[in-house]
Amino acid sequence: MPAVYQLPIVSNIEVRGGAYLLTLEAPEIAHSCAPGNFIQIKINFPGNGLWRRPFSILDTDRNNIRVLYKTLGRGTAALAEFKAGGVLNIIGPLGNCFSNPDNDTTVLLIGGGIGIPPLYYLTKRLTESGFPRQSIHFFNGASDYDSLTYLEETSELGINVYAVTEDGSMGIKGVVTDGARQFLSGVDNSIDPPKKRIFACGPAQMLKAVSKLAAQFNVKGEIAMEALMPCGFGICMGCVIKVADPCSSCHYSFKRVCQDGPIFNASDIIWD
Amino acid sequence: MTDLSIQIAGHKYANPVWLASGTCAYGRELADYFPLSSLGAIVTKTITLEPRLGHPSPRVFETPSGMLNAIGLQNDGIRDFISNKIKFLGQHRADLIVNIAGKSISEYCQLCEQLTGISDIISAIELNMSCPNVSNGLEFSKNAELAEQLVKMARKSTHLPLIAKLSPNVSNIVEIAQAVEQGGADAISMINTLVGMAVDIETFKPRLSNVTGGLSGPAIKPVALAMVYRTYQQIKIPIIGIGGIMNYKDAIEFMLCGAQAVQVGTANFVNPMASIEILNGMQNWLQEKGYDSPSEIVGKVEA
Ligand SMILES: Cc1cc2nc3c(=O)[nH]c(=O)nc-3n(C[C@H](O)[C@H](O)[C@H](O)COP(=O)(O)OP(=O)(O)OC[C@H]3O[C@@H](n4cnc5c(N)ncnc54)[C@H](O)[C@@H]3O)c2cc1C
Ligand SMILES: Cc1cc2nc3c(=O)[nH]c(=O)nc-3n(C[C@H](O)[C@H](O)[C@H](O)COP(=O)(O)O)c2cc1C
Ligand code: FES
Numbered sequence: 387m388p389a390v391y392q393l394p395i396v397s398n399i400e401v402r403g404g405a406y407l408l409t410l411e412a413p414e415i416a417h418s419c420a421p422g423n424f425i426q427i428k429i430n431f432p433g434n435g436l437w438r439r440p441f442s443i444l445d446t447d448r449n450n451i452r453v454l455y456k457t458l459g460r461g462t463a464a465l466a467e468f469k470a471g472g473v474l475n476i477i478g479p480l481g482n483c484f485s486n487p488d489n490d491t492t493v494l495l496i497g498g499g500i501g502i503p504p505l506y507y508l509t510k511r512l513t514e515s516g517f518p519r520q521s522i523h524f525f526n527g528a529s530d531y532d533s534l535t536y537l538e539e540t541s542e543l544g545i546n547v548y549a550v551t552e553d554g555s556m557g558i559k560g561v562v563t564d565g566a567r568q569f570l571s572g573v574d575n576s577i578d579p580p581k582k583r584i585f586a587c588g589p590a591q592m593l594k595a596v597s598k599l600a601a602q603f604n605v606k607g608e609i610a611m612e613a614l615m616p617c618g619f620g621i622c623m624g625c626v627i628k629v630a631d632p633c634s635s636c637h638y639s640f641k642r643v644c645q646d647g648p649i650f651n652a653s654d655i656i657w658d
Numbered sequence: 659m660t661d662l663s664i665q666i667a668g669h670k671y672a673n674p675v676w677l678a679s680g681t682c683a684y685g686r687e688l689a690d691y692f693p694l695s696s697l698g699a700i701v702t703k704t705i706t707l708e709p710r711l712g713h714p715s716p717r718v719f720e721t722p723s724g725m726l727n728a729i730g731l732q733n734d735g736i737r738d739f740i741s742n743k744i745k746f747l748g749q750h751r752a753d754l755i756v757n758i759a760g761k762s763i764s765e766y767c768q769l770c771e772q773l774t775g776i777s778d779i780i781s782a783i784e785l786n787m788s789c790p791n792v793s794n795g796l797e798f799s800k801n802a803e804l805a806e807q808l809v810k811m812a813r814k815s816t817h818l819p820l821i822a823k824l825s826p827n828v829s830n831i832v833e834i835a836q837a838v839e840q841g842g843a844d845a846i847s848m849i850n851t852l853v854g855m856a857v858d859i860e861t862f863k864p865r866l867s868n869v870t871g872g873l874s875g876p877a878i879k880p881v882a883l884a885m886v887y888r889t890y891q892q893i894k895i896p897i898i899g900i901g902g903i904m905n906y907k908d909a910i911e912f913m914l915c916g917a918q919a920v921q922v923g924t925a926n927f928v929n930p931m932a933s934i935e936i937l938n939g940m941q942n943w944l945q946e947k948g949y950d951s952p953s954e955i956v957g958k959v960e961a
Contacts, residue, residue: 387690390931428928434723436875436928477930616718616725617927620687622680623703623729624718640712640732645687658714 388480388619389414395472396450398465403528403535405500406466407444408453415478416446421508422610422649425453425478426618431464439465440615440644442503442587443479444536445510451478454503454536480618481648484508484585484608489517492582494569494605496596498527498562501588502536504610508585509543519544523569527562527588531555562588563595570603584652586610597652607652613643620645628656660944661951662937664698664918666896667819667844669781671698671753671919674952675909675937678900678923679704679757679784679823680729684743685750691930694752697937698919701755702739702747704786707765709735719856719865724875724902725924726854728868731759736772748779755821759786763811770815783818785809787838788825788850799825799850802837809841819844821898826878826885827853835889847898847921848889849882875924876902883915890916890957904932906939913952914959 396409415425426438439461444452457463468474484504487493493512495505505524513519522545528534529552541547549557550565558565566584573582582603586596587610600607613625626640629650633639638656641647662673676699677688684702685694694700712732719726733739739756747754756773760766766785773783787799787808798808809822822838824831826849835846851872856865864870882901890897899917902924903909909920925932944952 389691390929434876435720436723436725436924437720438928614716614718614720616720616727616924617930619690619930621683621930622718622727622927623683623712623732624727626712626715626717626732628714634709634711636711638711640714 388478390475390477391415393474393476395468395470395474397470398468400466401454402537403533405454405456405535408455408465408468409450410453410474410476411449412451412476412478413449415443416449416451419443419446419451419479420483421511422481422483422504423479424481424618424648425451425476426480426615427465428475429461429465431460433460435460437616438477438618440480440618442610443507444503445507456500456535477618481644482646484649487512487517487583488581490581491521492573493517493522494566494582494584495522495524496527496562496566496584496586496588497525498588498592500535501586501592501610502526502540504587505585506536506540509540509545513543513545520546522546523548525550525562525565525569527551527565527592529553561595562592563599566596567599570599570605584608586652594657597655597657600652608649609652609655610648611643611650611655612648615644618644628658629654630656660941660949662941662944664953666898666918667782669819671781673698673937674913674919675933675940676755676898676919676921677701677926677933678921679786681923681926684739685747685752688926688930689750692934694747694750697752697933699753699755699781700747701757701784701921703733704731704757704759705733705736705739705769706731706759707736707768709733709738714867716865716867719871721854721856721873722877724873724877726856726866726871726873727851728866728871730868736769740772740776744776744779753781754779755782755784756780757784757786757823763808766808766812767815770812770818774816774818777816777818780818782821782844783812783816784821784823784847785812786823786850788823788827799834800828802833805834806837806841809838809843813842821845821847823850824848825850826881831885832889832892835893839893839895843895845896845898846889846893847900849878849885849901852878852881874902876904878902879908883911886912886917887915887959887961903936906936906943909936909940910943910955913955914957916957918953918956
């Protein structure tokens, strides 16, 4: 059950790819959260902004949770200024989580930009629970080598990691879905029938391309969506996306990313 | 200890801190954070006769000390409310106020009649006469004659207490307040959001799919206070103050200007415990100042 907490900052350091790694002492959340869940952080910043800012949980240990973030605007810039020993007011854990694939599934994780954290967490949980590492394929996309986030850490999990850069400065040249498409095209679908799953997180355009890819290759996909979130726990109806809904008279309805998501079936989302 | 209970339209509420419509959904989510029955009342998100999908995203935008919203009254309709949502609220013994909106006077009346059928679990009906986010939404609260007519007809459709929720987007809110009092409203709640807009200068696109939306939060508090103050001078029925209340001091300000009770809105988004903290802060403040009841400070601003 989510709650409001005052959490001590264990550390808040800059890491590769212009990202920051924030560690918070949060035993209650660490024990109850799952991959896909997020937290809402109250950050006071210039300009009198009211809303909290949502961040996915990157991973946990016994007492701590970690968040990986990039400085995008006012709130994240102010967050980067916080030091170990400080305190942050947060709400969590929030949202739903990814479902668990069966052990004989080939798993594709497709992440771009700030979309790596929930996928890293899912991968870590899978490997810890004995899921075969060779069946996990993680596609990490960015504009160039310097912007790739959490690449080495992901490789350390002992899975197949593919860097995809738009300028070709590392790994496959192209957008991250190009990498995943090459992989899916190379798998012999007759010997290795549909037991495949895609999990994705990143900018909306990328997720739209992932949904197409999943449909094209007939693979079930789960994607973590983003939205502006005034509350983050389902009371404002501000964060909605359009999803297919057979119960509605016009066959779609607006669902809350924060409460009904952030994880949705790729095939349910209606991209306008 | 100060007794926080208040009477409005013959109904006793445990205290004057309520949750505002559209900022607490139907209570289910906030019940994870505190017992709903601790509050004076919870006002549901606006309910309409037929389900409404609402506007597409983007529906919200953060502004200095506030936010814009254009949700578009997304709700599953009155039938779903009565058969599915009411049960949970009933179990939580929270005083329940149902906020309704119609496209016509007849729709408001039908809604009132249906709610009368479950009047054992409802404390009052709040008439949203002022939602700026649906076409025609402003009409009932802009025109004094129409406003009076609406309340009069709603009055005939139910014995439940009626609270008329007013829009600030009018040239003279006192005139509308007098009209709904004349029409038979038991209380007035004010204010709803102020019409506002924001534009992305990179794309030239409005920040909201609906182009304009309603401004809420601390940015509107001074406007709301002035309106409550002016209205209090001119009417006899109780006023429930709304607009940018973030802490107990804001709530006390509203009461000094003439509000018997307050509704907490946008503050719930930032802090799900906001209403409880406001309630505790108010209790302590009244206690320290030696007041026996919150009604002792209503309208006591020395202007
Ligand atoms: C469920 C969820 C999980 C997230 N997880 C992470 C994470 O693990 N790491 C991370 O770095 N970021 C994450 N984000 C995005 C993060 O919340 C935004 O980067 C942050 O809110 C920006 O705040 P700001 O004050 O710095 O930007 P602002 O000054 O508010 O805005 C600057 C720019 O950022 C854009 N922006 C604002 N809010 C968001 C948002 N919620 N999503 C996308 N763009 C936004 C604005 O449109 C604007 O262009 C997540 C978002 C959601 C909804
Ligand atoms: C996201 C959002 C949704 C709202 N929905 C409704 C609604 O459905 N019906 C209604 O009468 N008022 C609605 N309101 C208005 C609030 O009840 C309140 O009058 C207004 O927000 C001012 O109070 P605040 O500044 O404390 O938020 C909504 C406000 C917000 C911010
Ligand atoms: S952010 Fe408020 S309902 Fe999702």
